[in-house]
Amino acid sequence: MLSGARAKKRLKKRILLLLILLGFLLAWSVLTFLILYIQDTVVIGHYNGNLPKDKHNFTQVIGDGMDGHDALDVITMMRGLIDHQVYFSIEELDTNNYSPIDGWGEKGRSVTMNMTEEIESLKTFGINQFNLFVSDRVFVRRSLPDMRRRECRSIQYRVDLPSTSIIIVFHNEAFSTLLRSVNSIISRSPSHLLKEIIIVDDFSKRAFLRSPLEDELAVLSTRVPIKVIRSKERIGLIRARMIGANHASGDVLTFLDSHIECTEGWLEPMLARIKEDRKNVPCPIIDVINDNTFAYQKGIEQFRGGFNWNLQFRWYSMPSDMIHARVGDHTQPIQSPTMAGGLFSMDRRYFEELGAYDPGMDIWGGENLEMSFRIWQCGGRVEIVPCSHVGHIFRKSSPHDFPGRTSGSILNANLMRVAEVWMDEWKWLFYKTAPQALKMRDSIDVSERIELRKKLRCKSFK
Numbered sequence: 229m230l231s232g233a234r235a236k237k238r239l240k241k242r243i244l245l246l247l248i249l250l251g252f253l254l255a256w257s258v259l260t261f262l263i264l265y266i267q268d269t270v271v272i273g274h275y276n277g278n279l280p281k282d283k284h285n286f287t288q289v290i291g292d293g294m295d296g297h298d299a300l301d302v303i304t305m306m307r308g309l310i311d312h313q314v315y316f317s318i319e320e321l322d323t324n325n326y327s328p329i330d331g332w333g334e335k336g337r338s339v340t341m342n343m344t345e346e347i348e349s350l351k352t353f354g355i356n357q358f359n360l361f362v363s364d365r366v367f368v369r370r371s372l373p374d375m376r377r378r379e380c381r382s383i384q385y386r387v388d389l390p391s392t393s394i395i396i397v398f399h400n401e402a403f404s405t406l407l408r409s410v411n412s413i414i415s416r417s418p419s420h421l422l423k424e425i426i427i428v429d430d431f432s433k434r435a436f437l438r439s440p441l442e443d444e445l446a447v448l449s450t451r452v453p454i455k456v457i458r459s460k461e462r463i464g465l466i467r468a469r470m471i472g473a474n475h476a477s478g479d480v481l482t483f484l485d486s487h488i489e490c491t492e493g494w495l496e497p498m499l500a501r502i503k504e505d506r507k508n509v510p511c512p513i514i515d516v517i518n519d520n521t522f523a524y525q526k527g528i529e530q531f532r533g534g535f536n537w538n539l540q541f542r543w544y545s546m547p548s549d550m551i552h553a554r555v556g557d558h559t560q561p562i563q564s565p566t567m568a569g570g571l572f573s574m575d576r577r578y579f580e581e582l583g584a585y586d587p588g589m590d591i592w593g594g595e596n597l598e599m600s601f602r603i604w605q606c607g608g609r610v611e612i613v614p615c616s617h618v619g620h621i622f623r624k625s626s627p628h629d630f631p632g633r634t635s636g637s638i639l640n641a642n643l644m645r646v647a648e649v650w651m652d653e654w655k656w657l658f659y660k661t662a663p664q665a666l667k668m669r670d671s672i673d674v675s676e677r678i679e680l681r682k683k684l685r686c687k688s689f690k
């Protein structure tokens with residue numbers, strides 16, 4: 229048994245130990261708080277929640293001997309800011325910084341930036357919602373690997389394939405991505421199949437998209453006729469494509485986005501499908517050009533287009549019986565309920581007969597489903613041609629402004645037109661998810677498109 233004095237002494241010792249421990253805890257908490265507080269102050273001090281005004285100071289801060297750890301924090305923070313609305317001066321927007329560096333992005337390889345370059349690149353990312361800094365340093369005639377399966381490479385296509393007009397519409401596209409698109413078309417398509425390239429400028433504001441672009445295109449037009457059409461007002465991609473189609477004279481219309489790259493052998497299998505049947509509407513496999521590194525990555529061949537009841541386009545895996553049926557021959561086209569919209573070919577007269585596009589649709593969105601439903605319901609076929617590979621820069625958010633209205637109201641109005649004209653009683657499933665679109669029903673006139681549907685004797689949505 230312990231005596232009373234010894235027990236007291238031990239208790240005192242325990243209390244002392246506890247106090248020391250508490251002291252440590254307190255000191256640690258205060259220190260952590262201070263560190264966090266200082267970091268926070270730095271962050272808020274640099275940005276003020278407003279990148280545009282501060283971003284020039286910001287470069288200086290990094291130049292002043294920031295270590296790797298700080299720089300990484302900065303990159304993370306700036307990446308976060310990309311998602312926010314960022315304003316650039318007119319001078320910044322008008323500057324063309326295209327100056328390729330030897331080897332960057334060659335063979336479709338990913339570009340690796342050092343820390344300074346990465347930080348630099350994040351400053352202009354918001355202009356196009358892809359890495360403009362990298363794009364401007366990748367040669368506009370860079371090499372790409374042949375993306376086709378071996379079976380595709382040995383196919384002999386018939387000699388009497390139809391010719392095509394290529395139609396590219398753009399709004400404020402980057403100089404380097406637009407020229408890379410055009411160059412890849414010219415260098416990887418048989419010239420006798422290329423009737424012309426028609427470029428429709430949907431009222432872009434960038435100075436470099438005027439005479440500097442025209443000078444470059446003038447050089448390229450010695451190899452294939454190139455027409456540039458400029459809209460005097462913002463008309464949106466749907467009406468811009470219709471203008472392009474009106475100026476086209478090829479047997480086939482091939483629509484492409486303004487930030488794509490065609491790979492070897494992409495065109496022949498598309499045109500061969502239309503030669504087979506003019507009601508086939510072929511789309512290439514859409515490969516991915518990484519929006520940050522510009523790496524050219526192979527797209528997934530097992531996917532085809534679908535949609536959900538919000539009327540959003542979605543990729544879905546092929547049903548298993550379809551996968552099994554293709555085992556013997558992977559070169560066969562894949563029937564697809566819908567198309568992504570940016571890249572496809574269509575017999576020119578068939579495009580007109582089928583009602584081109586719905587001119588009531590504005591700016592962006594929904595036209596791909598409208599076109600897909602119309603094709604299937606009125607006797608045509610949307611398909612993906614696995615031997616044709618075209619890369620596209622997929623973006624995480626849209627760089628476009630939607631003049632006068634919100635992007636949501638424009639998209640809803642477009643989708644309402646799709647639902648009203650083509651979806652019969654299934655439209656209610658859409659309206660259930662989009663009550664805002666339902667509200668527009670009384671004020672939007674779709675009677676002309678309903679007439680078209682009757683005239684073409686199209687089938688029900690079911």
Ligand code: UDP
Pocket residue numbers: 397398399400401430463464465468484485486487570591592623626627628
């Ligand atoms: N575009 C256009 N006018 C617009 C919006 C888009 O001409 O008002 C062009 C754009 O430059 C691109 C194509 O339409 O070439 C498709 O747009 P985007 O690439 O933004 O759509 P996404 O591929 O992201 O669906």
Ligand code: MN
Pocket residue numbers: 485486487570620621
């Ligand atoms: Mn695009």
